Amino acid sequence: MNEINITDKDDAAAIRYPSIKNEENPSERQVTLVTRDINIPGLQETLYFPLDFCLEDIVIDSVAKKYSTGIEFYSGLGDDEEHFLLGTAQCQKGRKFLNCPYMKKVNEKIDAAKNFDTSDLFAIYLLGLDNSNDNRQKFLAMTKKKIYISHNTQAIENYSYKNVRFTPDGIELKSFGESVSQNLLDYYFDERFLNFVHEFMLLRCATLVDARERHPFANVFDEKFNPDMVADMKINVAEVEPLPAIEKRNSYLKFLVDTAAAEGYLEARTIMRLCYLAREFGVSADSMRSWLKLAANKGIPKNKLQTELTKILSFIGVKYKFVFIKDVLEAGTDSQGVFHRADLLKILKRPQFGVEKFVENYLEFIKKSRAAEYELQNAFQNVNPQEICFKNLVRAQNYSNRLNLQLVSMGAMLNEQ
């Protein structure tokens, strides 16, 4: 009798699970497995994405980057320039290396202050330069929790963010019930600084939006290898083993983060959107941190941009092609409607991607919609907040967005005919 070893006893794992059949309408679907035990204290799921991620150093530094000049130039600035340090890294560096009398004074005062968490320090603004002999340098320091103001007096005053408002001519205490607000500080801040503070305040109140829709790419599941694909391509199965869905989402998001931050023009609203996406994609905060670091360091090298882009376009398939390009364009465009990742733009306009016209028009669309958003914001600026029913506004907006998109795509089809 012909002997055949029927089971491979040396390899217990070599078992063939039944395929999922009826791809159109399968009765079974794989459920993601969890292998971690549940009640081990201190361990968090990878899904854990802290709400205050937007206040982490790397985010603040990335956002601050576009407003700050390098520390090495700082000492060379003239008296008529405004002097400020933005971002945690720059503040630490400045405190350590700037050897000017003004900064020394700041350091002294900060070190003397009670409960001042220097590790949280992310902005120092010298309120003019005190050249007097007793050097009572006035300054403003911001940590993630508090605002510190040092007037001429010895003591540093601190305020909670929720109580203050920044204006072009200083800082005022919010009026609770009183009609006249109290001025805390009169000072004509540099516009860049004000913009930064505005972005920081946005980051500070990052909250979870109750969006009913998910990003379409968040719904991509792991796929088993597609036999048709193998048959068509006549290649080894191992070569077409698809990326796990989480890897795809990682690549997708990493590219967006790179586009948004690599040139140093990251905006608060962009990073908030990306964090939101990260939650939906199940991307860990660790990954986001590492990508932001990479972007802060010039991001994906220019000569690899095209390869990376091609790779992503190939695995996301045609279903998500325009979703992705749209996301890329939006990530790279600032509130003024300027797309900053110029090398990428060049690559995107290459004919092999077949989107050059789309890119052009869409950038124009973003620019206009940024302006429109600005007007929208203005429109709501002067209404009574009590009367705004946010939920219904969102629904109305979604409704009209849907309609508009439908009309737009109909228009596109008309063109084709």
Place this chain on the structure above:
Amino acid sequence: MSNENLEKKLQKVYIEFDDPVGGLMQYQIENLEGDGLQTIQLPFDLNTLSTNYVLMKLYDKDGAEPVIVDGLEKLKYLVLGDSSGSNSLIEWKRKDSVLDSLLPAYFEQSSGKFPTIEASDVTEHDMFGYEPIPQSKLGDKGGIWAWHGLRKIEFKVDGLDFNEEDKAADEEQRVSLFFFKMGRDIIDAIHVEEIRYNFRRGVYVVYLNTNRLGEELKNTDDVQPTFSGRFRIHIYNRKFKRVYSFPVEICVHNTELDEDFENHLLDEHGVVSIDFGTSSTCAAVKGTGIPELITLSGEGKRSAKDGDNQYENPTNLMIYNWEEFYRQWEAANKSCPFLVTKSDEIDDGEADYDSGYTVDDILKDINSDDRGQRRVRATITELKTIPAMTEEKRNQVKIRPLNDINAKVIYVTDTFTAQDESTLDPIAFYGYLLSRAINNPVRQKIYRDYYVTFPVKFKKEVREKICNSLSYGIRRGLPYPIANATEDDEPFVRVIMDYEESVACVGAVVANQLVINDSSPEAKPFAIFDLGGGTLDTSYGIFRRAEGEERGAAAYTIQIFGCGGNERVGGEKLIHQLAYKIYLDNREEIENNQIPFVLPMGEKYPQGFEGLLTDFGDEISNGNVSTLKENLARILFQCADPEGVDKRMTDLFGKNVAQDADHCRITLRDKSNSEIDLILEIKDVEDFLHDKINGIVDDFKADMDTTCSTEKVREALQAAGIDGYNPENFSIFLGGNASKQHYVEELMREHFPQNRIERIKRVSTEQDEENLSDRYKLNSKTAVAFGQLKLEDYFVDKSTYQTGDDERAPFPFNVGYRDPGSGQFVTVLEKNNNSLEWSRANLIGIRDNKTNLLFTSDPKCDSGTLKPFNKKVKGGKDKKKRMLWIRVAPDAHNSIEYRLGGYEESPAADEPMNPDMIFELSEEN
């Protein structure tokens, strides 16, 4: 929302409690975004909780040590804020800053109880349509087997506040099943690798790798430890996740053999008997209880129809999804293949294969829908005949799997090692199905010995092929350590072909219909007439008390005088012939519409029908055969109305009857594969069947006379106290499915008016056979499988007809020549005679040196059946040595060996075989 406020909320809450019915339940709710839990959702109403043990852990900050709340009393006080809380409770809560900050309003109870979970093993349910193995039989009162491939286990969860099909956009579930305990030992967690959710059934589907569990069993002496583990469902939404955790216990039996080749699952008294038939297959198992039959079609596949006996498994196969079929079945899969059968619950698109009555239904209903023809092309029937086919014919057999859009063609082979991605050995696969059905964990028995009967007329090499294929399939269905074990260099699992089908039948009649007792102690001559789907098998012998040394083996002896039969006769063949008759009777209709058909074996090409008839057929003609057989011929064949079918046409065919009730509507296909509605005349069916069956019975009588008239039989009868051969003394038992045709019994009575003639059935007094489940029922079909099981208890003496080489099938022909003087046929070699003695025939041709022989399989050597056999012989130069001496070839049952010599010059009895001087005889050519 400020960070200061967030920090006061709990990050995580864990609860476990002992449910008196379900065991230790666990639940956890955990914040995912650092802002703390808005409320603590409890998965039950505390008032429904009846438990001696409950423990809650509250995690204030990530990474911190939890605050523990133990006991129902404290928990209720914390959650319900019972105003009647005793001072000690109030004090207890106040003492801890975390507890003190928690208000009852922070907790939100669900109404009702904690969700429950119910496991059931559906592996055989999916493969065969059997009842799932319930949870109660998965624990220590049952269990599954290690090294037995994957098991599919369904978990049904009730009362869960989540629905996969109707989940919110931000909700997602993840699951885990792992085992952390084997018996009493804590082990490194074994995680199940594949878990799915079935939308249609609303259950979780766990694919458990029993090989992996088998590996773990090496670390214990316990032969059937219970693996304890947990099934967990994690339900995520954007802000938090909940985890429900349930205990799971599955007993796993070790399937390794010990040094004495023993295992607790092996039934040492157990034996399996398989009657692998052309049209249907029966498998009977005997253990300690009464023998029972095994079905390949569980109740879940299809509700039984009239005339079905689900234990007479139609031997057919249909392939739905070859890609998956082959992925599981190919030899490179070193584990038990898991294949899903078609059933009422399983759609075409999700089935892998099918077998049994459900396939018969498809063959009957070829024009049911637009896929009807495709369905038929995906099936294969009469698996048993594949090894007996010529290479050429076998290459014509094709299966086109139903779900394959590329119209992949699967060829068949009779050699399991020759299988590849487009070749299947259907017998091996059928053996696998039998093995999985027989060795079903729900029965908790593994069988080692498989006895397979064979038709009398099958050549040794054909028998060996069937045996090898079945053996491979059977072993693939067993747990690895048993399947691959060898004892004394022989496979531990034995597949044995010892008995002819007609001999196995004898086992079913002795001590049942054929009894020796004190009031009737004399030896009982018997004859078995087993008319199956593909062959007729007969045996003759006596049942008597054991004599002399025989008594050392058994108290009674079954002495076989001889076996005979005809591999060209059988129910399926008669039905094909009947269909062919209808075809021929309607020549004008057929020719006008150009309907192709397949010529039944042994028929000659008729007048007319140019280009319409072929020997092997293509898909269209085979489809027409199938349609005519299933829709007309089989129904006519099975009709048992004594008035004759002519009177019953309307009953039988209903609205399809046309034109004075002797015509019938049917849809066949023409050469261009278009459907053609025809009205065919049905006539002389009774006469046709009468004639055909009369011929069969007539041959049987002649065969019996020839076999039992020999000197040896006479001696044997004499020794048993019977004075010579008298056919009237023989009790004749009818077996085989086709014996159910009414003419068989009627004509048998005509030919043997004095004899006792009975269909095989059980005449026991203990049980009312009519009310017995089909599982135990003895009838003319199940007799072979049941009978073989009983042969163990008797001394079976085959020496009367077997001459040393008992592996050899009996010689199937009468060979002789026509005497030039009388013109009469002179028999030289007798049918069924296996003696290797040389016999003198006649002179070879003067000029051409060719033999001048005639041969026939007809026992009566009717002139019309004689076929000339003229072949050139070697030698012949010596004019005095031109006499032809022949004998049955020693190594092939259907061949003769010759020598030339003088008139009295017989070759030596021990003359070595010369392969160059052998002729094969075949009626086919």
